[in-house]
Amino acid sequence: MKFSSFKIGDKVVGEGTPVMIVGEVAQAHDGSLGTAHAFIDAIADSGAQAVKFQTHIAAAESSPQEPFRVKFSKQDATRYDYWKRMEFTPEGWAGLAQHAHERGLVFLSSPFSVEAVDLLEKIGMPAWKIASGETGNPLLLERIYRTGKPVILSTGMSAWAEIDRLVADIQSQGLPLLVMQCSSRYPAPPETTGLNLLAEMKRRYETPVGLSDHSGKPFASLAAVTLGASMIEVHVALSPQMFGPDVPASLTPDELRQLVEGSKFIQMALSHPVDKDANAAEMKEMRSIFSESLVAKAELKAGHTLAKSDLTARKPGTGIAANRLEEIVGKQLKRDVAAGTFLSEEDLK
Numbered sequence: 121m122k123f124s125s126f127k128i129g130d131k132v133v134g135e136g137t138p139v140m141i142v143g144e145v146a147q148a149h150d151g152s153l154g155t156a157h158a159f160i161d162a163i164a165d166s167g168a169q170a171v172k173f174q175t176h177i178a179a180a181e182s183s184p185q186e187p188f189r190v191k192f193s194k195q196d197a198t199r200y201d202y203w204k205r206m207e208f209t210p211e212g213w214a215g216l217a218q219h220a221h222e223r224g225l226v227f228l229s230s231p232f233s234v235e236a237v238d239l240l241e242k243i244g245m246p247a248w249k250i251a252s253g254e255t256g257n258p259l260l261l262e263r264i265y266r267t268g269k270p271v272i273l274s275t276g277m278s279a280w281a282e283i284d285r286l287v288a289d290i291q292s293q294g295l296p297l298l299v300m301q302c303s304s305r306y307p308a309p310p311e312t313t314g315l316n317l318l319a320e321m322k323r324r325y326e327t328p329v330g331l332s333d334h335s336g337k338p339f340a341s342l343a344a345v346t347l348g349a350s351m352i353e354v355h356v357a358l359s360p361q362m363f364g365p366d367v368p369a370s371l372t373p374d375e376l377r378q379l380v381e382g383s384k385f386i387q388m389a390l391s392h393p394v395d396k397d398a399n400a401a402e403m404k405e406m407r408s409i410f411s412e413s414l415v416a417k418a419e420l421k422a423g424h425t426l427a428k429s430d431l432t433a434r435k436p437g438t439g440i441a442a443n444r445l446e447e448i449v450g451k452q453l454k455r456d457v458a459a460g461t462f463l464s465e466e467d468l469k
Contacts, residue, residue: 122326125350126270126296129226129246131169133298134328134350139383142170142228142353143376144332148364149173151205153212155358157219162358162373164223167380171220172228172249172353175213175240178203180233192365214243228272230254234263241267249353252276252304255286265293272351274332275321276302287325298351299325301344302332307369313340318347334369338379345383346390354379413439413462414448420457425450431463439463 125134133140143163149156156173163171176182178200186199196202208216213229220227230249231237237248237260247270254260255278264271271290275283283299290297299321303312313335321329330351331344341352357370371379400407412433420430428449433442439462440448452469461467 121291121294123296123328124326125328127246128170128228128270131226137350138169138387139345139349140170140226140330140351141168141376141380141383142172142226142351143168143356144172144353146172146174146355146366147176147206148355148357148362148366148370149206150363151207153208153215156208156216158358159356160216160219160223160225163356163376164220164225166373166376168225168376170226170228172230173216174206174251175229175231175236176203176206177233177235177239178207180235190365192363210239210242213239217243231260231264234259237263237267245269247272250274252278252302255282261286261289265290265295268295270296270298272298272300272330274300274302276304276332283321284324287327291325297325298328298330300330300332300351300353303334306334306366307336308334310335310340315340315343315347318344318349322348336369336371338371338375338382341379342382342386345386352379352383408437410435411437412442413437414442414445415439416457416459416461416463418459420453422453422455424453426453434462440465 123134125132125137131140143166145156145159149159160171182200182203184198184200188199193202196205217227226246228247228249229240229245230251231240232251232254248264249272250261250264252274273286273290287297287299301314301317301321303314305312313333318329318331328350330349330353331341332353333341334355341354344352354376355366355370356376357367357372360367360372412435414431415434417430417432426449428445431445453467454469455467457467
């Protein structure tokens with residue numbers, strides 16, 4: 121089954137709807153529940169529509185043998201220790217969800233284990249974001265499918281064959297689906313953004329598409345809105361000086377606000393195509409101010425045959441339009457004209 125649009129929480133995403141901007145917190149809270157709540161307020165204040173976290177349960181998804189992608193932490197001996205420090209209690213997650221709802225945000229969190237799905241399902245997760253690294257985890261995917269909730273599929277590490285298979289599986293379950301182009305680089309250089317893939321994904325899967333952008337700048341996301349993306353997901357850091365591996369790939373709250381405002385501007389422009397002829401007719405008064413009229417350079421006598429050398433062009437365009445020059449040259453004056461006079465039809469024979 122294919123959906124051109126569908127609901128995530130109380131908001132509709134897809135064809136003909138405003139783009140959904142998702143502020144991704146991930147682990148930028150660094151294990152602090154208070155900081156996680158501060159992110160919710162910052163993202164809501166920016167005007168975004170959704171906030172997204174990541175729900176990690178170390179014992180359910182990792183082991184002490186898991187290596188760091190980037191060895192950034194000075195307090196965690198292993199990646200497992202780091203995931204352990206990132207855990208919140210079920211009550212903590214429920215409180216974050218409630219806070220997001222109070223601020224008018226859709227609350228999302230990517231699960232990284234079956235146990236994480238179970239936890240998030242209990243607090244009413246409205247849709248599931250499948251992270252790029254989890255597309256090969258059938259146990260997690262099957263648990264997600266059983267919830268019957270919409271799926272947001274990230275494709276950052278996947279080739280077409282894997283994406284084709286996953287999309288077919290999800291659509292065969294009758295689940296609404298949005299496919300996200302993603303570059304799993306932090307930060308992602310502009311040449312890796314893959315904006316060209318949005319149109320191909322939309323054509324190939326007949327689903328809404330989006331961009332999960334790790335460039336750390338708003339530019340690629342704004343371009344994606346122009347290209348028809350239905351969802352934009354960007355990492356957020358409260359400050360560029362924050363601790364954590366995702367900070368270089370994040371927007372500040374001010375940049376997120378600019379992205380939200382820019383997206384609204386772009387979609388308003390795209391939804392109102394301009395008719396050039398009708399627009400020109402509306403500009404008649406403005407054109408008279410900005411265009412020029414034909415003016416006599418020097419005093420000219422009645423009966424004089426006008427030459428180009430007799431005339432100049434000056435604003436405003438309230439007399440004979442300057443673009444009629446060739447038509448006016450060769451005509452005779454029927455009365456004297458002083459230097460600096462704006463010619464009128466009454467001056468000509």
